[in-house]
Amino acid sequence: xxxxxxxxxxxxxxxxxxxxxxxxxxxxxxxxxxxxxxxxxxxxxxxxxxxxxxxxxxxxxxxxxxxxxxxxxxxx
Amino acid sequence: xxxxxxxxxxxxxxxxxxxxxxxxxxxxxxxxxxxxxxxxxxxxxxxxxxxxxxxxxxxxxxxxxxxxxxxxxxxxxxxxxxxxxxxxxxxxxxxxxxxxxxxxxxxxxxxxxxxxxxxxxxxxxxxxxxxxxxxxxxxxxxxxxxxxxxxxxxxxxxxxxxxxxxxxxxxxxxxxxxxxxxxxxxxxxxxxxxxxxxxxxxxxxxxxxxxxxxxxxxxxxxxxxxxxxxxxxxxxxxxxxxxxxxxxxxxxxxxxxxxxxxxxxxxxxxxxxxxxxxxxxxxxxxxxxxxxxxxxxxxxxxxxxxxxxxxxxxxxxxxxxxxxxxxxxxxxxxxxxxxxxxxxxxxxxxxxxxxxxxxxxxxxxxxxxxxxxxxxxxxxxxxxxxxxxxxxxxxxxxxxxxxxxxxxxxxxxxxxxxxxxxxxxxxxxxxxxxxxxxxxxxxxxxxxxxxxxxxxxxxxxxxxxxxxxxxxxxxxxxxxxxxxxxxxxxx
Numbered sequence: 001x002x003x004x005x006x007x008x009x010x011x012x013x014x015x016x017x018x019x020x021x022x023x024x025x026x027x028x029x030x031x032x033x034x035x036x037x038x039x040x041x042x043x044x045x046x047x048x049x050x051x052x053x054x055x056x057x058x059x060x061x062x063x064x065x066x067x068x069x070x071x072x073x074x075x076x
Numbered sequence: 077x078x079x080x081x082x083x084x085x086x087x088x089x090x091x092x093x094x095x096x097x098x099x100x101x102x103x104x105x106x107x108x109x110x111x112x113x114x115x116x117x118x119x120x121x122x123x124x125x126x127x128x129x130x131x132x133x134x135x136x137x138x139x140x141x142x143x144x145x146x147x148x149x150x151x152x153x154x155x156x157x158x159x160x161x162x163x164x165x166x167x168x169x170x171x172x173x174x175x176x177x178x179x180x181x182x183x184x185x186x187x188x189x190x191x192x193x194x195x196x197x198x199x200x201x202x203x204x205x206x207x208x209x210x211x212x213x214x215x216x217x218x219x220x221x222x223x224x225x226x227x228x229x230x231x232x233x234x235x236x237x238x239x240x241x242x243x244x245x246x247x248x249x250x251x252x253x254x255x256x257x258x259x260x261x262x263x264x265x266x267x268x269x270x271x272x273x274x275x276x277x278x279x280x281x282x283x284x285x286x287x288x289x290x291x292x293x294x295x296x297x298x299x300x301x302x303x304x305x306x307x308x309x310x311x312x313x314x315x316x317x318x319x320x321x322x323x324x325x326x327x328x329x330x331x332x333x334x335x336x337x338x339x340x341x342x343x344x345x346x347x348x349x350x351x352x353x354x355x356x357x358x359x360x361x362x363x364x365x366x367x368x369x370x371x372x373x374x375x376x377x378x379x380x381x382x383x384x385x386x387x388x389x390x391x392x393x394x395x396x397x398x399x400x401x402x403x404x405x406x407x408x409x410x411x412x413x414x415x416x417x418x419x420x421x422x423x424x425x426x427x428x429x430x431x432x433x434x435x436x437x438x439x440x441x442x443x444x445x446x447x448x449x450x451x452x453x454x455x456x457x458x459x460x461x462x463x464x465x466x467x468x469x470x471x472x473x474x475x476x477x478x479x480x481x482x483x484x485x486x487x488x489x490x491x492x493x494x495x496x497x498x499x500x501x502x503x504x505x506x507x508x509x510x511x512x513x514x515x516x517x518x519x520x521x522x523x524x525x526x527x528x529x530x531x532x533x534x535x536x537x538x539x540x541x542x543x544x545x546x547x548x549x550x551x552x553x554x555x556x557x558x559x560x561x562x563x564x565x566x567x
């Protein structure tokens with residue numbers, strides 16, 4: 001069984017920090033951005049950013065798995 | 077035709093056509109137990125995506141989220157955060173679950189506990205807990221369906237009658253088809269849901285305020301504190317938000333039906349890609365929220381916030397369009413309901429009834445028993461739906477408080493070789509007991525944090541402490557070969 005690397009786990013922590021732990025910093029109505037109250041804007045922004053961040057985690061995992069597999073058997 | 081007839085006919089017509097398409101698509105496959113429950117592990121990226129999306133966008137998202145936006149305000153933001161973070165979290169354990177699932181021929185969540193901890197008793201307890209906490213989730217779908225028909229009939233049909241009719245249809249649908257039909261019907265449902273979200277999420281703020289920004293400005297002027305936490309509540313502040321987001325994003329794939337949906341994937345890379353892409357599906361959620369926020373100023377004073385979305389749609393558009401939105405809502409209740417019933421029935425038959433009560437059953441007999449259980453489980457949920465009144469979101473949070481208690485057993489099962497069966501068992505039971513105590517004595521939130529999260533922390537501490545105190549066990553997942561007697565079928 002392949003275990004996730006520390007690097008990929010650290011990447012995955014970024015959205016948790018932005019959307020969850022830092023709530024006290026961004027939970028406010030002003031300033032409005034693009035017509036949205038700031039907290040709603042912030043959450044929507046991170047819904048869009050998260051897949052980009054996770055694609056880095058994906059790439060990191062893929063590299064690890066391919067490196068491991070090349071010595072053993074191919075593909076899943 | 078009068079208004080209610082138009083709206084109801086449109087709903088019924090769309091639901092019927094979708095069901096026929098789903099059954100036709102699913103009916104071409106011969107169903108054995110593995111085919112009926114995990115579709116023979118043959119789903120690629122697109123179908124797994126649709127299946128999972130179908131399970132996620134339930135009545136909870138459609139009526140519950142808009143209802144909470146209407147009645148609670150700020151705290152509702154937890155929904156967008158937890159859905160996104162649930163996929164992030166899944167990246168780090170679902171592919172691994174799939175790997176061991178394939179190796180050991182797992183079909184249900186309890187199979188995982190059985191194989192990892194080599195204990196059919198632990199698996200049986202896990203399956204019972206799973207079924208018990210699926211009930212409020214199922215009840216949520218039933219209640220949602222009831223609300224839809226009630227509003228669409230302009231009050232002519234009572235909610236109870238509506239729920240009876242709708243769930244007869246769902247049970248029949250599950251009975252003849254299985255997971256493949258459900259996946260295909262999801263396609264139609266997702267399309268309708270997306271259309272509905274965009275159309276009314278943007279359309280309604282424009283109709284009444286001239287734009288989304290204008291709607292928010294008007295709302296902030298009228299109710300300055302509604303949009304931040306704790307919003308219209310007293311207890312749902314930032315510590316509640318953090319603990320609830322953590323509980324629900326960790327607990328998302330602990331739902332037995334979502335956990336077992338993992339096994340339908342063709343390979344584990346599908347699951348990794350899914351985890352990266354899926355957060356984008358959350359982008360329709362803000363639109364649903366906009367409807368709830370618009371409704372605050374347009375249809376103020378509703379006793380039940382869950383009716384806000386349909387009430388404002390009914391007031392703003394012609395009856396046939398109410399029918400289209402109602403049909404989208406009905407499918408978002410029926411598809412997840414079908415999946416929930418299927419998972420609960422399979423879990424109970426396979427992991428509780430056969431090992432505990434009737435060990436000699438064949439796979440065919442288990443499949444038949446599961447179909448009988450479809451009816452039983454539906455009736456239980458129907459009973460609760462008729463006799464209890466709570467908001468849709470609260471029902472879901474209750475379910476999460478329960479199923480998330482599986483987390484220590486699952487995570488440690490994959491990643492901590494020192495974890496033991498007594499540790500997991502005691503942690504799980506302590507967690508569930510804590511949830512039951514706090515919820516029944518109405519202490520949720522507990523000291524400002526989500527009661528389910530508090531219970532999860534206790535669960536983790538107990539699991540770790542007892543594992544260290546008990547004798548180390550062999551970890552069957554430790555890269556040894558799978559035991560030959562348990563692997564069969566398409567493994």
